[in-house]
Amino acid sequence: MSVQTPNGFQLDNAGRRIVVDPVTRIEGHMRCEVNLDENNVIRNAVSTGTMWRGLEVILRGRDPRDAWAFTERICGVCTGTHALTSVRAVEDALGIAIPENANSIRNIMQLTLQAHDHLVHFYHLHALDWVDVVSALQADPKATSALAQSISDWPLSSPGYFRDVQNRIKRFVDSGQLGPFMNGYWGSPAYKLPPEANLMAVTHYLEALDFQKEIVKIHTIYGGKNPHPNWLVGGVPCAINVHDTGAVGAVNMERLNLVSSIIDRTIEFIDKVYIPDLLAIASFYKDWTYGGGLSSQAVMSYGDIPDRANDNSAENQMLPRGAIVNGNLAEIHDVDLRDPEQIQEFVAHSWFTYKDESRGLHPWDGVTEPNFVLGPNTRGSKTRIEEIDEAAKYSWIKAPRWRGHAMEVGPLARWVIGYAKGIPEFKEPVEKVLTDLQLPVSALFSTLGRTAARGLEGSWAAHKLRYFQDKLMANIKAGDSSTANTERWDPKTWPKEARGVGTTEAPRGALGHWIVIKEGKIDNYQAVVPTTWNGSPRDPAGNIGAFEAALLNTPLVNAEEPLEILRTLHSFDPCLACSTHIMSPDGEELTRVKVR
Amino acid sequence: MATTETFYEVMRRQGISRRSFLKYCSLTATALGLAPSFAGTIANAMETKPRTPVIWLHGLECTCCSESFIRSAHPLVSDVVLSMISLDYDDVIMASAGHQAEAILDEIRHKYKGNYILAVEGNVPLNQDGMSCIIGGRPFIEQLREVAADCQAIIAWGSCASWGCVQAAHPNPTQAVPIHQVIHDKPIIKVPGCPPIAEVMTGVITYMLTFERIPELDRQGRPKMFYGQRIHDKCYRRPHFDAGQFVENWDDEGARKGFCLYKMGCKGPTTYNACSTVRWNNGVSFPIQSGHGCIGCSEDGFWDKGSFYDHVTDTRVFGIEANADRVGIAAAGTVGVAVAAHAAASAIHRIKQRAGEHHEENDQA
Numbered sequence: 001m002s003v004q005t006p007n008g009f010q011l012d013n014a015g016r017r018i019v020v021d022p023v024t025r026i027e028g029h030m031r032c033e034v035n036l037d038e039n040n041v042i043r044n045a046v047s048t049g050t051m052w053r054g055l056e057v058i059l060r061g062r063d064p065r066d067a068w069a070f071t072e073r074i075c076g077v078c079t080g081t082h083a084l085t086s087v088r089a090v091e092d093a094l095g096i097a098i099p100e101n102a103n104s105i106r107n108i109m110q111l112t113l114q115a116h117d118h119l120v121h122f123y124h125l126h127a128l129d130w131v132d133v134v135s136a137l138q139a140d141p142k143a144t145s146a147l148a149q150s151i152s153d154w155p156l157s158s159p160g161y162f163r164d165v166q167n168r169i170k171r172f173v174d175s176g177q178l179g180p181f182m183n184g185y186w187g188s189p190a191y192k193l194p195p196e197a198n199l200m201a202v203t204h205y206l207e208a209l210d211f212q213k214e215i216v217k218i219h220t221i222y223g224g225k226n227p228h229p230n231w232l233v234g235g236v237p238c239a240i241n242v243h244d245t246g247a248v249g250a251v252n253m254e255r256l257n258l259v260s261s262i263i264d265r266t267i268e269f270i271d272k273v274y275i276p277d278l279l280a281i282a283s284f285y286k287d288w289t290y291g292g293g294l295s296s297q298a299v300m301s302y303g304d305i306p307d308r309a310n311d312n313s314a315e316n317q318m319l320p321r322g323a324i325v326n327g328n329l330a331e332i333h334d335v336d337l338r339d340p341e342q343i344q345e346f347v348a349h350s351w352f353t354y355k356d357e358s359r360g361l362h363p364w365d366g367v368t369e370p371n372f373v374l375g376p377n378t379r380g381s382k383t384r385i386e387e388i389d390e391a392a393k394y395s396w397i398k399a400p401r402w403r404g405h406a407m408e409v410g411p412l413a414r415w416v417i418g419y420a421k422g423i424p425e426f427k428e429p430v431e432k433v434l435t436d437l438q439l440p441v442s443a444l445f446s447t448l449g450r451t452a453a454r455g456l457e458g459s460w461a462a463h464k465l466r467y468f469q470d471k472l473m474a475n476i477k478a479g480d481s482s483t484a485n486t487e488r489w490d491p492k493t494w495p496k497e498a499r500g501v502g503t504t505e506a507p508r509g510a511l512g513h514w515i516v517i518k519e520g521k522i523d524n525y526q527a528v529v530p531t532t533w534n535g536s537p538r539d540p541a542g543n544i545g546a547f548e549a550a551l552l553n554t555p556l557v558n559a560e561e562p563l564e565i566l567r568t569l570h571s572f573d574p575c576l577a578c579s580t581h582i583m584s585p586d587g588e589e590l591t592r593v594k595v596r
Numbered sequence: 597m598a599t600t601e602t603f604y605e606v607m608r609r610q611g612i613s614r615r616s617f618l619k620y621c622s623l624t625a626t627a628l629g630l631a632p633s634f635a636g637t638i639a640n641a642m643e644t645k646p647r648t649p650v651i652w653l654h655g656l657e658c659t660c661c662s663e664s665f666i667r668s669a670h671p672l673v674s675d676v677v678l679s680m681i682s683l684d685y686d687d688v689i690m691a692s693a694g695h696q697a698e699a700i701l702d703e704i705r706h707k708y709k710g711n712y713i714l715a716v717e718g719n720v721p722l723n724q725d726g727m728s729c730i731i732g733g734r735p736f737i738e739q740l741r742e743v744a745a746d747c748q749a750i751i752a753w754g755s756c757a758s759w760g761c762v763q764a765a766h767p768n769p770t771q772a773v774p775i776h777q778v779i780h781d782k783p784i785i786k787v788p789g790c791p792p793i794a795e796v797m798t799g800v801i802t803y804m805l806t807f808e809r810i811p812e813l814d815r816q817g818r819p820k821m822f823y824g825q826r827i828h829d830k831c832y833r834r835p836h837f838d839a840g841q842f843v844e845n846w847d848d849e850g851a852r853k854g855f856c857l858y859k860m861g862c863k864g865p866t867t868y869n870a871c872s873t874v875r876w877n878n879g880v881s882f883p884i885q886s887g888h889g890c891i892g893c894s895e896d897g898f899w900d901k902g903s904f905y906d907h908v909t910d911t912r913v914f915g916i917e918a919n920a921d922r923v924g925i926a927a928a929g930t931v932g933v934a935v936a937a938h939a940a941a942s943a944i945h946r947i948k949q950r951a952g953e954h955h956e957e958n959d960q961a
Binding site (some may be wrong): 019020021022023025026027028029031050051052053055056057058063065066073074075076077079116120124125128133168175176177178179180181182183184186200206209210212216217219220221222223224225227228229230232234235236237238239240241244245249250251260285294311319370371380382383384385386396401465481482483484486489561562565566575 | 605646647649654656657659660662663664666667668669672673674676678682683685686687688689690691693694696697698699700724725726727728729730731732733734735738757761762763765766767768769770772776782790791794796829831845846847851853854855871876877878880881882883884885886887888891893899903904905
């Protein structure tokens, strides 16, 4: 049956149904089903979040100063971003101002995550959608070297170097034990890179794997460990002491120098390896223009990376804030997370129940009662789903909407908003990429546009690391070593009741936490996360979310191999542990599996 | 079909000579308490054995264990994956998806029956017919049981698989349970932590490959080599604890001088882990060195032992006399302080023993 969605997409579920479960190279668990027409073009797409954990209910009754540690464990891939969002929500509720140094260090932590996460996503979660590992064995190392040297002055580029890597891959393949590359879609005509580009990319896959662990040492210095560094309501836990006795027990000159050297190496790796690879790979896929989905019509960002401490105005955010709807890039709407009319979550197609499921609820008033039921047209059984019924409830993800619109969030959304606002540090790199690849602006609204925006943002973040590290040094030099405000550390200083909102722009997009504090304890906690926006199921009006919209109208080269589906889903960098953590208010036990 | 590469071939390829290899085999025999004649047996096994297949499953989790694993500096994770093990299934990094991914599980189960390692990250929800963690349209618990049935041993990565961790914190809404409550007939090596240290993870794997045995475990199932001591036992700030020099408030004089974080809620005195010795991210730092107390993330039920900023003696579980407070009040360097500090340490030791018994009761429940 063919239907038109209110947000302008044509859905037809008459054709052959294809199921991809598990969707791999993502965080968490997800399932995707599509219907193909007779030409193997996707005409209907159904995205299902297949896990939930219930952290919000676990937070009730706990010390708000501990909330960062719980919410940080929502996700270990975007590690730290939930913790930062949480301390911001608590500080907003209690009216706590943080020192400038704490703002700089927090931004450094967040930018470190952006740089690391985007790099790892590109090479280790996304590249195999574009790069044929087995084809790399056919490459001429000399020609590979010439290719690498033509696009970058990165020193590891000799013919001998590429030959060594190629030999290592060859021995690995010859061993017959392909490990993570087993059953890949090698040799598929959907792969377009010549062998030399494949060898270059596989080489950098390994180099990036070795290098990424260096970037996160910044988290280790300021936060003690990575993944899951430590945070503090009121500032940051690491004290600064560059002058006096005891400096070895705090952030001292050696520690600051270590951070500085990691920043330099991160900038170099991203600008000399990641960005040139991204452009080289994209140049072979210019004809693959699919996957735009909502990006050309409805995008949103809360803004992040405040230049000065304690100023939440849009002007102070280095990542832009705003919403674009109906494809009108000339008008950027303001986003207010406190306004009950703006952000609302719906559950008509989610495994939760509301009293009136035709309506959405603002997170302050959020109700989250689980209701795992399948529709009458499900094929299979309750614990053996063969084909899901998307006319009924079909996902553990709720459907958030901004003023009723399904929105795309993430790097592409941020860069489209920055571009539309005419901010030079967003507009100019976008225009340069489009010019270099000889592409029109419309090419931005695609799977590859999303992947390119993430790369540009990785580079942007690395350079902003330098800005904030220099700012931190300048402030210390000016005599300010303060890192924490403890005036309201003691719960006795808090009001009887308070509520607050905290936001960040996580690597995957707009992230918000809403907290209510009563008598020194958490009374209610709600998180609306990037993959809840992008991976949302349909709402009562029938609007589809960003994943589903982006998959539509994409042809598959081979219906048995979901390569193109993975490509587009991966361009969002899905994070399912984040999106599906909501739970019943009481946590009551429902049906239970017998253990013994 | 291509022949599979053996452990010996891998070692040779990495520049280890035949002579060194044989010497290594006889040292291994000695370390295992075997007669020297067994060196030949070990050498033969390594010369003919393919890389050990590893299946890495994910239940309810946050993927921090996988992220930690790829941070390993020695050995580099690229070497682990390309040369030491055969990581045949891990849905975070594997190329294939859907049916092609599921087919790998069948293949490994049959081809390497009884000879592969099962690594589990995350845990098993029992509520909702197990459908709050769905893989391939079925509950995760089914996939786990099938793959566990033919494995040699299970590594429970992190606090989720070992204890339950955050989703099992009160009131544990999904009824998430650790692996040992679901699988009863296989050896389980618990490597707790949220996440565990990267080099501890690769250390456990390389130990098993090198010595072809499970590391010696404590009574809770953790490798003694990494979890045998408390963070407090080897903490570089320990002299400040003994001297009664404490951080009293964030960013105070004591914080800037690197004094002991005990009064800020540090759980180092009751936490068994290698953070203060191995440290994090190739030895760069660990939580205490960067100014925040240990939150005890490798301990069973650490989310439900009171605030991370309560003293360990104030926590709900223990609730006994606050000896160490007296330590802070006293002047540094006196005999009285030393005695009090010793008393505090002894009290903590007694508490820990009680906590250990408590864990065992839980296990039997």
